[in-house]
Amino acid sequence: MRRPELVKKEVSGIAEYVPGKSIEEIASKYGLDPASIIKLGSNENVLGPSPKAIEAVIAHASGINIYPSADASELVEAISVYTGFPVENICAAGPGMDGLLDNLMRLLISAGDEVILPIPTFSYYEIAARANGAVPVYVSSGQDFAFDIEGIMNAESERTKIIFLCSPNNPTGRLVSEADLRRILEHTGGLVFVDEAYVEFSDCNLAHLINEYDNIIVGRTFSKAFGLAGMRLGYGLMPAWIRSEYMKIATPFNISVPAIVAGIAALSDTLYLQESIRCAREGRDFLIKQIPFRVYDSQANFVLVDVAPLRSRDVSEVLLKKGIIVRDCRSFRDAGETLIRVTVGTPEQNEKVVVAFKEVSVA
Structure with missing residues (x-):
């Protein structure tokens, strides 16, 4: 039995936080090998910890x-x-x-x-x-x-x-x-x-x-x-x-x-931190230059891609089917319907991301 009256009123209108999708979730949904999936939707350090x-x-x-x-x-x-x-x-x-x-x-x-x-x-x-x-x-x-x-x-x-x-x-x-x-x-x-x-x-x-x-x-x-x-x-x-x-x-x-x-x-x-920063900055520059949509300048370990006239929901779905997890930004208030956030990956992962976006752009 639910007792919503016990929850304080400030909470009732709050929208639930939307996290990035997990490798396990995408592997199950699309029948993919988890080892083949690259997770670039949560801005994690793709090199891992020190x-x-x-x-x-x-x-x-x-x-x-x-x-x-x-x-x-x-x-x-x-x-x-x-x-x-x-x-x-x-x-x-x-x-x-x-x-x-x-x-x-x-x-x-x-x-x-x-x-x-x-x-x-x-x-x-x-x-x-x-x-x-x-x-x-x-x-x-x-x-x-x-x-x-x-x-x-x-x-x-x-x-x-x-x-x-x-x-x-x-x-x-x-x-x-x-x-x-x-x-x-x-x-x-x-x-x-x-x-x-x-x-x-x-x-x-x-x-x-x-x-x-x-x-x-x-x-x-x-x-x-x-x-x-x-x-x-x-x-x-x-x-x-x-x-x-x-x-x-x-x-x-x-x-x-x-x-x-x-x-x-x-x-x-400090050496490992410096390598993580170098990897992110170089990869960020690569993605900004190579993704065939408008990519906004960024000072973080991710880039924001505007896929207009396509919709972020559709493009994200295509990328997920290819085993590339990105962040559809529709859950961000006032972000609109065409923005996708992409975490900077390893050089190999970044190459796959660019190829996938190019395939979407000419489809």
């Missing part, structure tokens, strides 16, 4: 009967070395950056507060905010998906609590400039959450602004450049006053022992 991270997980596997440190302090120390920020400005989080977002919404949002969402963007901002009673205010992107800075500032009201900026943005790959971010920080009476999940692939890093402004939080993840998506590990960079309040409500022991040791090891393997 061997040092794998070794660290194996070495500490026998200790998983013991609780991890309550605040993952040893991982925070490693993040401090990597980022150059003191531990007073860092919060480790799980599961992934989503855990950071959930805790921040629990800390900051009261019923009726407004959050500003430049769209299209990562859908979990809206889910986490609305689940805590926030009212989303949408600001559509400008030409070529550039952030509409004037529109964002004009959308503010006395109830604005958080402005979400994903840079590089998912799914567009676009950046917010430092100058524009400064304008927003100085204009708003609320907080600005800057999602830098893809920052390692980018030419722009905005985290240094936490040294100048008291109303900015920067989210990061180990899921992309570090290849630890399965560990669900993230962290936040923020002014010390926010961290102090955040730690009051952060779930204790929310990062597992395997995730902590994998994160520390991954941070130490």
